[in-house]
Amino acid sequence: MKWSAKPIIHKEEKRIGVYFEKDADLIARIKKLEDARWSQSLKAWHLPDTEENRILFKIPLQSLRLPSDEGLVQIARFKQWLRSKRYSENTINTYSEALKSFLVFYRDKAICEITNEDVIIYNNEYILKNNLSSSYQNQIVNAIKLFFRTILETKIEIDKIHRPRREKKLPNVLSKEEVKAILNAHSNIKHKTILSLIYSCGLRCGELLALQPFHIDSKRNLVLIKNAKGKKDRIAPLSRKILEMLREYYKVYKPTTYLFEGQIKGQPYDARSLQLILKHALQKAGITKPVTLHWLRHSFATHLLESGTDLRYIQELLGHKSSKTTEIYTHVSTKNIQQIKSPFDDL
Incomplete structure (x- = not known):
């Protein structure tokens, strides 16, 4: 069985990626290793970058x-x-x-x-x-x-000292129909509210997990996002539909310290559990794309742009320091591209 392994950075975490053609025996063995996970986007298994795992997968121990x-x-x-x-x-x-x-x-x-x-x-x-x-x-x-x-x-x-040339990758974006299918997949009000809030406010995962009940300003229909990336606070508009959903969720779960808490009261929800919520929603919605939670944030920005929202406002809503970061969404917006007639149609 041919396989390869190398150190990687996956979702801002140092991991070891393991690559091989599908093999039930090898998959069963990897599953037994601590914190082994499958990544649909990488098409690979990945594990913590530890000395033990480096020795196991014959990776240089230099670092x-x-x-x-x-x-x-x-x-x-x-x-x-x-x-x-x-x-x-x-x-x-x-x-x-x-x-x-x-x-x-x-x-x-x-x-x-x-x-x-x-x-x-x-x-x-x-x-x-x-x-x-x-x-x-x-x-x-x-x-x-x-x-x-x-x-x-x-x-x-x-x-x-020069930086490596930046890879010019376009953000992954879902259609509104796909987003709707994902958000409606769960009947559990907590899971439904989590995914809906991420999309409706364009939140990063860490920003959602850090939310506390008082960050929801129901009188002004705003969400206060405290100490986000770059230690910046910002506000996002709170949809009336989301507010109703939050009120329903609050009655059932009665969170104390964090808006979304795990099994232990007062402790924030686990980041890995967020991934599972999305994974199950994709399965229920029948979507096979390698969607991550960040796709919902990309989709939020692109859908705003396609509906005519000024790029400067989108930059503020996403908390981007530079307008150049926000401008990438102009390359994935289909609003104008779909209006272009292919010369093939005139043949």
């Missing part, structure tokens, strides 16, 4: 070795600096792990002697050789640039 003593000290300093700037714990972990990988590669070299050429060598000899993604490479570059801005007497020229 799990320790940096030099000097490297460990500097990583600790870097973490302190990030915390003092109030970066999120997710960003701190991502940047420090990325920097660790780089400093492990140069564990036998003094940090003050590292040059721009060393960054290029690392990209070629570690990232490209191990077939790591451009998004992971971009995280490394972000970490290196930010780290060396805080270190004096270095031979690194910050502005000359």
